[in-house]
Amino acid sequence: MSEIPILRIGDCLLVSIQVDMHDRLAMTLQDDLTQRIVADRAHGVMIDISALEIVDSFIGRMLNNIASMSRVLDAVTVVVGMRPAVAITLVELGLTLTGVRTALNVDKGLAMIRGIIDNPQNGYARRDARADREQ
Amino acid sequence: MPHDNRALAALIEKDHAAILSGWLATLKRSGKRYDSRAEATVVEQGRQLLDQLRRAAAAGQLDDITTPEWAPVRDLLEDLSRVRVADGFSTSETAAFVFSIKEPLFDALRRAPGVTADELARQIWTVTCLLDQLGLYTIEAFVRTREDMIGRQQQELLELSTPVVELWDGILALPLIGTLDSARTQIVMENLLERIVTSGAEIAIIDITGVPTVDTLVAQHLIKTISAARLMGADCILSGIRPQIAQTIVHLGLELNVVSKATMADALGLALRRTGRSIVRHGAPVSPGA
Numbered sequence: 001m002s003e004i005p006i007l008r009i010g011d012c013l014l015v016s017i018q019v020d021m022h023d024r025l026a027m028t029l030q031d032d033l034t035q036r037i038v039a040d041r042a043h044g045v046m047i048d049i050s051a052l053e054i055v056d057s058f059i060g061r062m063l064n065n066i067a068s069m070s071r072v073l074d075a076v077t078v079v080v081g082m083r084p085a086v087a088i089t090l091v092e093l094g095l096t097l098t099g100v101r102t103a104l105n106v107d108k109g110l111a112m113i114r115g116i117i118d119n120p121q122n123g124y125a126r127r128d129a130r131a132d133r134e135q
Numbered sequence: 136m137p138h139d140n141r142a143l144a145a146l147i148e149k150d151h152a153a154i155l156s157g158w159l160a161t162l163k164r165s166g167k168r169y170d171s172r173a174e175a176t177v178v179e180q181g182r183q184l185l186d187q188l189r190r191a192a193a194a195g196q197l198d199d200i201t202t203p204e205w206a207p208v209r210d211l212l213e214d215l216s217r218v219r220v221a222d223g224f225s226t227s228e229t230a231a232f233v234f235s236i237k238e239p240l241f242d243a244l245r246r247a248p249g250v251t252a253d254e255l256a257r258q259i260w261t262v263t264c265l266l267d268q269l270g271l272y273t274i275e276a277f278v279r280t281r282e283d284m285i286g287r288q289q290q291e292l293l294e295l296s297t298p299v300v301e302l303w304d305g306i307l308a309l310p311l312i313g314t315l316d317s318a319r320t321q322i323v324m325e326n327l328l329e330r331i332v333t334s335g336a337e338i339a340i341i342d343i344t345g346v347p348t349v350d351t352l353v354a355q356h357l358i359k360t361i362s363a364a365r366l367m368g369a370d371c372i373l374s375g376i377r378p379q380i381a382q383t384i385v386h387l388g389l390e391l392n393v394v395s396k397a398t399m400a401d402a403l404g405l406a407l408r409r410t411g412r413s414i415v416r417h418g419a420p421v422s423p424g425a
Binding site: 084090104 | 366
């Protein structure tokens with residue numbers, strides 16, 4: 001498998017990572033994704049990592065990078081489908097992906113992106129900050 | 136001396152009754168009171184141990200109880216320790232059971248015909264070494280059994296004290312009871328994340344009413360749990376923070392970076408609001424008797 005497919009759902013892009021990531025694949029994904037965001041005028045990117053049993057610091061950094069790039073291109077990124085074991089490993093590694101939004105599954109991720117696109121004032125506020133305003 | 140073991144075996148066989156009764160008398164004198172049932176058990180245990188001791192002495196060396204010939208004696212002592220742990224005996228009472236055999240056994244050695252003082256001293260030394268080893272083995276088995284028991288209880292406590300409760304559709308509660316150490320944090324985290332997956336919850340309320348103290352380590356464990364839940368797409372609300380704990384958190388300069396509420400009720404209210412729900416009262420409250 002030479003590249004990771006990027007699917008379009010409305011104005012969202014869905015990336016499902018099913019294979020082990022390595023440097024070149026990650027670079028290709030970043031290239032393809034940024035081009036697709038611009039070409040499709042997408043406002044949301046969902047990265048599904050439910051098939052990944054191992055997420056190391058490299059993939060953690062890649063997810064952060066993709067989120068930052070999408071933000072520059074005015075698209076929100078949601079990482080969905082992280083497994084419990086992966087979440088625990090990332091926390092133990094000290095990688096809490098603070099710049100990335102997360103959702104349990106594709107369904108909830110899509111709803112989250114819709115919510116953010118429909119209420120742009122919430123758009124770039126971090127979830128914690130948004131929560132604080134609710135108090 | 137190679138013939139010591141057979142001499143000892145023969146001696147036990149000949150003076151079996153005398154040694155046994157002397158042993159039990161010593162045991163009774165040692166202070167621990169036995170009722171009639173316990174006394175029958177002790178007599179039975181003593182007889183078995185003496186029998187096995189004779190057989191093992193006849194078959195093997197006296198200076199090494201790790202050899203296969205001593206396996207029945209070791210098994211017997213382990214069984215005995217296990218029973219005594221369950222019955223609530225102390226370590227010294229268990230050890231005294233083995234050590235009390237010394238006096239009657241030495242008496243029997245002394246009574247043996249035609250024994251010189253030199254030989255007697257040597258025999259007593261050999262037997263003392265042997266019984267010391269057996270006594271120590273008993274204590275080790277006793278302690279091991281007790282440690283196993285403590286380990287099992289800890290495990291049970293761990294499993295009992297980390298429930299994850301579904302308060303509402305999509306709202307989980309995690310009432311923490313007791314101190315949070317690394318092992319418990321791991322279990323709490325795993326339980327919570329598993330439940331987030333199965334229930335599809337978006338909000339988890341972590342209630343620390345039952346956590347006696349919050350220091351930097353506990354705070355770090357809380358932060359880890361909250362971060363892991365966030366990675367799974369669930370927001371956490373911290374509740375049940377007692378006034379002293381609030382002061383401690385501020386004095387220690389801890390930054391939890393999480394929404395916190397004083398009570399579980401407030402946290403549930405916020406969770407319902409965030410999921411777009413509200414609780415309203417229809418009319419006056421109904422008294423339970425009506």
